[in-house]
Amino acid sequence: MNKIKILIVEDDLLSQKIVAKNIKSGHIEFASDKYEAFKKLKNGDYDICFADLMLGENDDYSGLEIVKEAKKKNIYTVVMTSSGNKDTINKAYSYGADDYYLKGNESKVIDTVLRKFFNSNKINLDKDKIFCGQFITKDLDLQMEILNILKFSYDNIATLILGPTGSGKTALARLIHDYSLRKGSFIDINCSAYNEELLEAELFGYKKGAFTGADQDRSGKLKQADGGTLFLDEIGAMSLLMQQKLLKAIEEKSFYPVGSNRKEYSDFKLISATLEEPDKLLKEKKMRQDFYNRINGLKIYLKPLNRRNLDIFPLIEHFTKDKKQLAFSNDAADFILRYQWPGNIRQLKNFVDYFASYSKGVIDRHDIEKYLEKGANSAENALKTDLNGKSLDDYLDEIAYQIIRKELENSAGKVTSVLKKLKISTRRFYSILNKFEGTNGKRRN
Amino acid sequence: MEKEEIEKVLHNIKSRALSLKNACELFLNCEPKEQKEMAKIMEETSRFILEQAKKLNKNINE
Structure with a gap:
């Protein structure tokens, strides 16, 4: 995603640094006086402008002129001032300011200001860019749900993504991370790929000598996600004990690596995903209620591909962007739209990769059926086995x-x-x- | 010194003092390179406050 473009108009260099530091990410530019600000506003394309009202020792509220100028370009404007003079603030609003705050508590206030900006619908959520590039879907309901989730992406509310295997849960998690403006990395882990001991080591990290094979200190995913996003895929596979440990780390923003008595700190945005129904996990006591409450701030369900078949050909086009373009007979195209795609988008991608490498000319229905049968037989053959009397x-x-x-x-x-x-x-x-x-x-x- | 001028001087002192307060709160969370930069600007800001306070003092006591 293109970063949010921010202009900070402030003559006090220290204050410039402080505001920038409290804005977690985005592309930030500065102007120290009204002339520099006018020039930047004229040439730049900013999403949001923070403007100090008094610019300079003997200034006479030239910040108000900045507000007026920014408003002409429909830029969301936030006025910063150390004076709580009501008349001046009212004047700023009458010139078109969207918000203001009193200087002094930037670490708390800027977060609220940015959240209001995100919720104001003035943020440029470019639907074409999102749904034709970052997360391809023509499904209008799904688009609406995703846009609603993205409006809260700046908040530190945990998001739970539900959906079958290969339905795009990781892609959606990445999209949410991109729109969160968090400076840190997107760190993902598939919880079902590890047993409990290894999962703990992967998540929390470990100290050298903590167990056989721990030949050096290693930072875990929680630490790596500090300032960024931690994506826990297949969270239903996590044991109850691990859920308890992770819950503590999420709530306290701190944890102990395996074998260490030194506390580590990490502030991460949590996104989880599972193909299982949470109600079933709770009922079968595979998930703790308090853990579920913690990971389920916002929830979104990704439909399987066979219920989003409008997305199939746009996805094929996307997957063949830098590869050989595929041509299908009418019969083949019809078959593709009707096929169940049990492996969803991941299966579709493998299908595209195969035909982009091996197909010649127009692909017909027979070619596709042969490919799919070959895949099914491989799976079946793997199951044909003779135990020879062994258990x-x-x-x-x-x-x-x-x-x-x-x-x-x-x-x-x-x-x-x-x-x-x-x-x-x-x-x-x-x-x-x-x-x-x-x-x-x-x-x- | 006119009342308006006094208000401006007081505003300048308050504004920069708030910046110093914020900088103190952020300082330890900054990388060493950032800390060096910030410390330099904090010194300049303190000097600015001192100048404004001297100006106020001089004019009030005249």
Whole structure:
């Protein structure tokens, strides 16, 4: 997203710094007197202007002229003053000021001022830019819901995104982060990819020696997201204990890395996502009520792709932007629109990537059906297996052992690399090795 | 010194004093490079306040 453009008109250099520091992000420019301000207003395209009323030692409220000038260009104007003179403030409003604040409490006040600006509908939410580029959808209901969410993106309200796998939850989370104007990074983590021990280490970080394999200090996702956004995908997979620990960190904005007694601080915006129904998670006691209350400030549901089929061809166009353009027969196009797309947008992207690489000429229905059948057969074949009298657990452990052995070979025996790559606990790692190998490291018969 | 002039001087002192207060609150959260810059401007601001206070003092006591 293009950053919000902000003009600060203030002769006091210290005050310039203070206002800029309290505005979390955006592209900020300064003017120290009315002439510089007029020039910038004439040439620039600002979204919001902060204007001091008195510009200079012997000034006579030339800030009011700035307000007038900014108003001509329909710029949202905020007057800053250390004088609470009612007449002057009324005058500023009559010239078109949108808001004002008394100097002295910038750290608290500027946040409120910016929130009012965002909620004023004067912020330039460019629908075309958002829905034809950043998050593609022609679905009007979804567009409206997303715009409503974006209006609150500046606030630190937690957002919960619901929707099936591959429906665009991460893309939406990134969009919310972009519009939050937070200076920090967008940090994401899929909670289902880790067991409890590793998830804790990933989220909170750890101190060297905290556990086997912790050969150096490492900052976790919570710290990395400081000043930015933390996106927790598949939050339904998080254990109740981890929910409790995370809840404390969210509420106190502080936490202890694993193995450390030194408190760390982090101020992050929280966005979560899950494909599961929260009511079901609560009912089955897989989610704590207090945790759910905390992550569910705003909620939005992303429909599966088969309920947004107006988006299919715009998405195909987007995915082929820098690739070979695809041509479909009428029959093929019809099939694409009717197909269920169980893997949603992610499946559609794979489909596009495949045909952009391998197709020649017009793609017909048969080509698509063959591609989809091939994908389905691969999944089916994976399930055709002969246990040879073993239990399922033993069979799966055997597969795990082969994978671990291969990874150990690939990483020249580095256990920590293998643990990290396979995302398994040290306990599981050694339990598998001990099951199939003797103390001499050789395979048992 | 005219009342209007006194008001202006007082306004200048108050405005810059508020900036100093805010700067003190932010200072420790700034990066070292920013702190150096801020400290320099804080010194200039303090000097400005001193000049204004001297001006006020001189005119009030005349």
